[in-house]
Structure formats: C-alpha cells, structure tokens
Amino acid sequence: MDITNILIKEKTEQAVKILRETGLDCWITFTRESEICGDPSLVFLAPGQVTWHSAFIIAASGQKRAIVGLYDKKAIEDTGAYEAVEGYVTGIKEPLQKFLQQLQPRKIGLNYSRTSEICDGLTYGMYLTLFDILKEIGLETRLESAEKIVSALRERKSPVEIQAIKRAIATTEEIFERVRLFISPGKSEKEIAQFMLDELKKKGLQTAWGQSTCPAVFTGPDTAQAHYSPTDRRAEPGHILNMDFGVRVDGYCSDMQRTFYLLSQGESQAPPEVRHGFETIVRAIEEARAAMRPGIQGVKIDEVARRIITAAGYDQFPHALGHQVGRFAHDGTALLGPAWEKYADKPFRTLEPGMVFTLEPRLTVPERGVVTIEEMVVVTDSGAEYLSRPQKELWLIG
Amino acid sequence: MDITNILIKEKTEQAVKILRETGLDCWITFTRESEICGDPSLVFLAPGQVTWHSAFIIAASGQKRAIVGLYDKKAIEDTGAYEAVEGYVTGIKEPLQKFLQQLQPRKIGLNYSRTSEICDGLTYGMYLTLFDILKEIGLETRLESAEKIVSALRERKSPVEIQAIKRAIATTEEIFERVRLFISPGKSEKEIAQFMLDELKKKGLQTAWGQSTCPAVFTGPDTAQAHYSPTDRRAEPGHILNMDFGVRVDGYCSDMQRTFYLLSQGESQAPPEVRHGFETIVRAIEEARAAMRPGIQGVKIDEVARRIITAAGYDQFPHALGHQVGRFAHDGTALLGPAWEKYADKPFRTLEPGMVFTLEPRLTVPERGVVTIEEMVVVTDSGAEYLSRPQKELWLIG
Numbered sequence: 001m002d003i004t005n006i007l008i009k010e011k012t013e014q015a016v017k018i019l020r021e022t023g024l025d026c027w028i029t030f031t032r033e034s035e036i037c038g039d040p041s042l043v044f045l046a047p048g049q050v051t052w053h054s055a056f057i058i059a060a061s062g063q064k065r066a067i068v069g070l071y072d073k074k075a076i077e078d079t080g081a082y083e084a085v086e087g088y089v090t091g092i093k094e095p096l097q098k099f100l101q102q103l104q105p106r107k108i109g110l111n112y113s114r115t116s117e118i119c120d121g122l123t124y125g126m127y128l129t130l131f132d133i134l135k136e137i138g139l140e141t142r143l144e145s146a147e148k149i150v151s152a153l154r155e156r157k158s159p160v161e162i163q164a165i166k167r168a169i170a171t172t173e174e175i176f177e178r179v180r181l182f183i184s185p186g187k188s189e190k191e192i193a194q195f196m197l198d199e200l201k202k203k204g205l206q207t208a209w210g211q212s213t214c215p216a217v218f219t220g221p222d223t224a225q226a227h228y229s230p231t232d233r234r235a236e237p238g239h240i241l242n243m244d245f246g247v248r249v250d251g252y253c254s255d256m257q258r259t260f261y262l263l264s265q266g267e268s269q270a271p272p273e274v275r276h277g278f279e280t281i282v283r284a285i286e287e288a289r290a291a292m293r294p295g296i297q298g299v300k301i302d303e304v305a306r307r308i309i310t311a312a313g314y315d316q317f318p319h320a321l322g323h324q325v326g327r328f329a330h331d332g333t334a335l336l337g338p339a340w341e342k343y344a345d346k347p348f349r350t351l352e353p354g355m356v357f358t359l360e361p362r363l364t365v366p367e368r369g370v371v372t373i374e375e376m377v378v379v380t381d382s383g384a385e386y387l388s389r390p391q392k393e394l395w396l397i398g
Numbered sequence: 399m400d401i402t403n404i405l406i407k408e409k410t411e412q413a414v415k416i417l418r419e420t421g422l423d424c425w426i427t428f429t430r431e432s433e434i435c436g437d438p439s440l441v442f443l444a445p446g447q448v449t450w451h452s453a454f455i456i457a458a459s460g461q462k463r464a465i466v467g468l469y470d471k472k473a474i475e476d477t478g479a480y481e482a483v484e485g486y487v488t489g490i491k492e493p494l495q496k497f498l499q500q501l502q503p504r505k506i507g508l509n510y511s512r513t514s515e516i517c518d519g520l521t522y523g524m525y526l527t528l529f530d531i532l533k534e535i536g537l538e539t540r541l542e543s544a545e546k547i548v549s550a551l552r553e554r555k556s557p558v559e560i561q562a563i564k565r566a567i568a569t570t571e572e573i574f575e576r577v578r579l580f581i582s583p584g585k586s587e588k589e590i591a592q593f594m595l596d597e598l599k600k601k602g603l604q605t606a607w608g609q610s611t612c613p614a615v616f617t618g619p620d621t622a623q624a625h626y627s628p629t630d631r632r633a634e635p636g637h638i639l640n641m642d643f644g645v646r647v648d649g650y651c652s653d654m655q656r657t658f659y660l661l662s663q664g665e666s667q668a669p670p671e672v673r674h675g676f677e678t679i680v681r682a683i684e685e686a687r688a689a690m691r692p693g694i695q696g697v698k699i700d701e702v703a704r705r706i707i708t709a710a711g712y713d714q715f716p717h718a719l720g721h722q723v724g725r726f727a728h729d730g731t732a733l734l735g736p737a738w739e740k741y742a743d744k745p746f747r748t749l750e751p752g753m754v755f756t757l758e759p760r761l762t763v764p765e766r767g768v769v770t771i772e773e774m775v776v777v778t779d780s781g782a783e784y785l786s787r788p789q790k791e792l793w794l795i796g
Contacts, residue, residue, distance in 0.1 A: 033728055038435070040434050048627075051728070117521075120435060123522065124518065127525075228473055318487045341488050342489045
C-alpha cells in the first residue's frame with residue numbers, strides 16, 4: 001500500500017477520535033472541482049482530485065462515507081478508508097440527503113473559519129448549496145465550524161507524517177550544503193536559485209511552494225525583503241546573502257532559511273555588526289525553542305524572540321516568529337505570532353505535542369543586508385526539539 | 399515584459415469593460431494564503447501567490463487598487479496593472495474600509511456562485527470576514543455574485559490566450575504522435591503513461607492536471623472508465639486503448655483524448671463493431687462542432703452529439719459533451735452538457751466568441767473497450783473552429 005492511502009486511513013481514523021473530543025456528531029467536507037479551488041482537507045480524505053460535488057462524511061460513531069461523482073468513485077474506494085463510497089451520475093442531493101437522514105446528526109461541522117485559512121476550504125457558493133440541501137431535510141440549523149477538527153487533524157502529526165517532514169528537511173539541508181560551494185561574488189540571485197532548482201530536479205522532487213519564490217534569494221541591502229523572485233542582482237563582497245527554500249517529499253514540506261556572508265578582500269571573518277546581527281538571530285531562535293512546551297500560547301513564544309531582537313537595538317520583524325508546517329509550508333492554525341489583526345486569534349492558541357513549527361526571526365544590518373535563519377522544531381510532551389540541524393555559524397563565502 | 403504581466407494588464411482592463419456591461423460598480427477578489435485555498439481569479443490579478451488577507455478591487459470607473467500584505471506588494475506593483483498597491487503590516491481592515499468609503503460602490507461583486515466553481519473562489523470564512531468589515535461602514539447590503547464578470551473574463555479569450563492554448567495543443571499532439579510509435583502489445587498502462595510524462599519532462603513542461611491521472615490510459619474492457627490512474631494492465635491485441643492527456647504552456651491548458659486499436663493476428667483493420675463505434679464518435683464530434691455558434695445554449699450542442707450516440711445503439715455517456723478550457727483543463731461556466739442537477743444552469747448559458755470548448759463523447763464497444771476522442775474548438779463570430787487537428791482515423795497498432 002502506498003503512503004497516500006496509509007495516511008488517508010490513519011487520518012480518517014484520527015478524525016473520528018478528534019470528533020469525539022469536540023462534541024460534533026459529524027464532519028462534512030463538501031467540495032467540487034478540487035483542481036480549481038479545492039478544500040485543503042481533501043488530501044486527508046482522497047488520494048487525488050475530485051470533479052463533481054463531493055461529500056466526505058465522518059461521524060463520531062465511527063461511520064465513514066464518501067458520496068462522489070461516479071468517475072471519482074474507484075480511486076477513493078481503493079483507499080480502504082470508507083465503509084462505503086457512493087458514486088452518482090446526475091446529482092449529489094438525493095444520496096446526500098438520504099445518508100444524513102439516516103445519520104441524524106445534531107451538530108454538523110463544516111470547513112469554514114474566519115481565523116484559519118487551513119480550516120476554510122468551503123467556498124461560499126458551496127455553503128449556499130449545502131445549506132439548501134440540508135434545509136429540505138430540516139438539518140440546516142445544525143451547522144458549525146469544524147475548525148477544531150481540521151486544526152487538530154493537521155497539527156497532531158503522526159510518526160508517518162514526521163518522518164516525511166524529516167525527509168524533506170534532509171533534502172533541503174543537502175541542497176544548502178551544495179549551494180554553499182556554488183555561491184561566489186558575481187553570481188546573480190537568479191543563477192543561485194537556478195542551481196538549487198536543478199539540484200532538486202535531479203532528485204525528481206518539487207518545491208514546497210511556487211517556484212517563482214522557492215528558493216527566494218536576497219543579496220545585499222535594498223532588496224524586496226521577502227516573497228519576491230530572485231533578480232539579476234549579483235552577490236558582492238561585504239554583503240549578506242540569505243535564502244528561503246523548502247521542498248515537498250511524499251506530500252510534506254520543509255521551510256527553511258539560511259544566511260551567508262561574502263568576505264571582502266582581507267577579511268577572514270564578517271565585520272562586527274554582521275556578527276552581532278547573526279548572533280542575535282541565533283540566540284532569539286534558541287531561546288524561543290527553549291520556551292516552547294505544550295499548553296503555552298504562541299504569542300508568548302513570539303514575544304521571547306521579538307524582545308531579544310528589539311533589546312539588541314533592531315527593529316522588530318513585521319511578521320510572526322513562526323508558523324506550522326505540514327502539507328503546505330504554511331499549515332495549521334496555532335501560530336507563534338504577535339497579537340496583530342491579520343493573525344486574528346491564532347497567536348492565542350496553545351501548543352500541542354506533534355505540532356511542527358518554523359522559527360524565523362529577521363533583522364536588517366544597514367548597508368549589509370538581512371540576517372534571517374529559519375529552523376524547524378516539533379513540540380514534544382515536555383518541550384520542543386529541532387527537526388533541522390540549526391545554523392549556528394554564519395556561512396562565509398570567499 | 400513577460401507574458402504573466404502582459405496578461406494581467408490585459409485581463410484587468412477587460413474586467414473594467416465587462417463590469418460596465420453588468421451594472422456592478424466594483425468587483426472585489428478577497429483572498430489569503432492562496433497556496434492553500436486560493437481564488438482561481440487570482441491568476442488574472444497577481445503574478446504569484448499572496449500570503450495575508452488581500453483585496454483586488456476593480457471599479458467600473460476604471461480604478462484598480464490592490465491592498466495586500468507588505469511582503470506581497472512589490473511583485474504586484476511590478477505588473478503595472480494597478481494605479482496603487484497598498485502594503486499593510488498589521489491588518490487589512492483599515493485600508494480596505496478607507497478605500498471603499500471613498501469609492502462608495504452601490505453594487506459590489508464578490509467571487510461566489512452556486513453554479514460555477516470557477517466563479518466561487520471566496521471561502522465562507524472570508525465572506526464572513528468581509529461582511530463584518532463592510533458592515534462597519536454600512537456597505538454590507540450591497541453584495542452580489544460577480545459570476546458574470548468572472549465567467550466572461552475567463553471565457554472571452556484574447557488572442558494572447560488563444561495562442562498559448564494552441565501551443566499547449568501542439569505539444570499534446572506531438573506527444574500523441576510519439577506514443578503512437580511506442581505502444582505495442584504487452585506494454586502496460588503505467589509504462590505508456592510514463593513514456594508520455596518523460597517526453598513532457600524533456601520539454602520542461604507540466605501536465606494540465608494532476609500527474610496521477612494525466613495522462614490517463616485505459617486499455618481493453620472493464621477499466622475504471624475515467625479519472626483513474628494508469629494500472630499494470632497490459633495492451634492486448636483485439637483491444638481498444640484510449641488516453642486522456644493535457645499540458646500547460648504559459649499558464650494555459652490543453653485537454654485531449656485519442657483512441658487506438660491493437661490489431662489481432664491476421665487483422666489489417668479493426669473489426670466492424672470497433673469501426674462503427676469510432677465512426678459514430680467522429681460523426682458526433684463533427685456534427686456538434688457544426689451546430690456551435692454564438693447565442694446557442696450548450697445543452698443544444700450536447701443534445702446533437704448525445705442523440706447520434708444513442709441513435710447508433712449505444713448507451714449515452716454519463717458526463718457532459720464538452721467543457722471550457724483555459725487556465726485549467728476544466729474552466730469557465732457555460733457547458734455543453736445535459737440538464738442534470740450536477741450541472742445546475744451551466745448548460746443553459748449561451749456560447750460567445752472566444753470560448754474554447756472540448757468535445758468528448760464516449761461509448762463502449764463490448765469486449766473491446768471504450769472509444770473516446772476529445773477535440774478542442776473555439777467559438778468564432780459565426781460558428782466554431784477546431785483548434786486541435788481532429789482524429790478522423792482510428793490509430794492502429796501492430
């Protein structure tokens with residue numbers, strides 16, 4: 001059995017257990033044409049895309065049912081995760097109503113959330129369609145957000161999931177080691193990024209997010225800072241170079257950053273202001289990791305790192321300290337972030353064992369560039385452990 | 399300027415014109431973490447993904463404004479499509495309210511639709527968020543579906559878009575020609591699919607949909623019919639083999655099917671029942687194409703082909719005759735389909751010049767396999783033209 005179907009069985013069984021914690025009677029993922037605008041929960045429920053209106057229903061009773069277009073039936077049946085997969089030809093309404101009338105759930109969880117994009121896969125048009133279908137059988141008042149289920153399902157990583165993430169990290173670190181030998185003064189951001197993509201291609205793997213910014217490579221001062229494609233700007237002695245890169249292995253991602261310094265003539269180490277910046281970042285990451293443990297809010301961890309950066313005389317970074325990683329580079333709901341509007345209540349969620357986070361503070365060294373390291377850690381029963389091999393030394397070039 | 403930014407300028411300008419036809423004052427695309435659950439309209443508005451809550455506002459007055467997270471700002475500014483791109487740090491509410499208070503739209507179009515998945519990119523959680531933001535400034539009663547804008551924007555293809563689709567078709571046809579020489583009795587569906595993917599890889603291109611079913615290859619009777627991964631089943635003399643394949647070039651897709659027959663010993667042509675099936679499919683496609691013209695409903699075209707198939711003694715195919723193609727293999731709202739629940743009112747939309755459709759009837763020849771051809775056509779001012787080189791002869795192997 002391939003890893004896709006192993007994971008689907010594992011995660012649908014985990015969903016039943018989580019449902020029982022939440023007090024919901026069933027969880028419905030309702031989606032269509034998933035290639036176009038799919039629900040991010042679908043990867044835990046089906047081995048590929050679905051075409052027509054599709055409902056994946058998991059009940060606290062342990063029942064698991066999929067109702068999908070006829071042509072999508074067989075691949076879903078093959079997962080072995082459902083006791084029945086119904087394939088319809090003309091429309092989903094009748095089989096869906098029939099099944100729910102038998103089930104008679106008092107509380108139905110749906111994939112919508114103001115806070116958490118990963119739990120917000122139900123489109124508004126699909127919500128309206130489902131509402132109408134349920135209204136005809138008197139169940140339309142029983143709808144709630146399934147955010148707790150979807151968050152926990154993504155966040156509580158199984159050993160199979162952690163192993164996949166470790167493989168993604170190992171590949172990323174290997175490519176960092178290779179590009180370290182490739183970088184030299186005069187090489188452009190584009191050339192450096194292309195080298196890394198070529199290395200990845202040799203392995204037959206994909207990037208963790210869109211190739212236009214994966215890797216992202218920034219050299220020197222006055223770059224676009226982040227989320228921008230590599231440019232023709234060339235690495236120069238005396239400048240800091242940083243990169244953000246992640247790969248996907250068996251559906252799971254890494255997301256990491258590393259910082260380099262290009263020595264000027266006569267230098268054998270980076271100048272004091274660059275070293276000071278680098279050491280501040282290393283310290284912020286290590287102290288944040290040391291503060292992590294189940295039950296603590298993400299905002300507290302963000303605070304630890306943010307305070308170290310500002311106390312050392314730098315501006316605070318304009319983003320969260322760290323996000324979860326999983327099927328996507330940005331995954332999960334709980335966030336190591338400040339209490340800013342755009343993060344809603346994510347920073348106030350508490351950490352749980354099995355959550356995988358990045359730690360990625362950032363600061364600017366004037367005239368030199370941006371220092372930023374991104375490590376990956378997993379929350380354990382009593383603290384947090386590095387999944388990546390942390391960068392403790394500035395990587396010197398030249 | 400690369401093709402991505404040319405298209406964004408072209409499509410945002412087209413959106414202003416379409417807005418004026420619809421009577422809406424502005425169109426808002428409101429999305430976040432587009433890597434996870436993005437709005438399919440985003441490709442027409444931004445050159446890559448967005449991370450935080452992002453609003454793309456196009457007004458009938460001609461104003462075009464984007465309000466996005468700070469790190470996403472520069473790449474969107476570079477498109478040259480917006481007169482202003484605002485980058486925020488803590489939250490979108492304030493800049494979005496401020497802009498809309500100035501604009502004072504009476505009717506605001508949002509991306510939701512019961513009928514059309516391609517127009518349904520707004521998630522329910524994001525709808526609730528936007529509703530709350532608008533309520534504070536008294537605009538929450540002015541929301542409507544932007545389905546007409548989004549449909550027309552996707553469906554009325556510009557010459558630049560048609561050219562990209564033609565390049566995708568040409569590549570697909572080239573790979574069909576190659577695999578025609580590769581197929582022989584004893585080759586498995588998986589081997590045949592891998593050959594095609596290797597050919598595509600040499601060109602550095604991607605498939606039009608997920609690789610697990612692109613290409614889909616089916617040989618002989620008793621296959622999973624469609625939407626299923628290639629298996630270890632081997633091509634055998636006396637069987638029909640069909641395949642479904644599409645590629646993506648410069649963001650635009652092809653989607654095509656071809657049918658082969660493996661000659662048995664002593665045969666110099668396919669047996670009469672296979673030829674009859676093949677000729678019926680060819681005729682259904684050609685007569686459907688000949689009936690296409692602006693103003694006619696899709697359901698009428700589906701009827702032409704469906705009637706030919708059933709009149710020839712075959713079961714009707716359990717899907718639409720044809721869908722639109724564009725950024726996705728399944729794109730657009732108007733459909734050449736029957737009046738079935740799952741298609742909602744898509745089959746009743748009328749054809750317009752610039753729409754690109756597949757024509758893909760299907761029938762089963764007992765004991766032999768499935769005959770299915772999928773051609774691509776574009777609606778012109780007075781009819782419809784093939785974009786693909788139609789398969790008129792059964793491709794014989796052996």
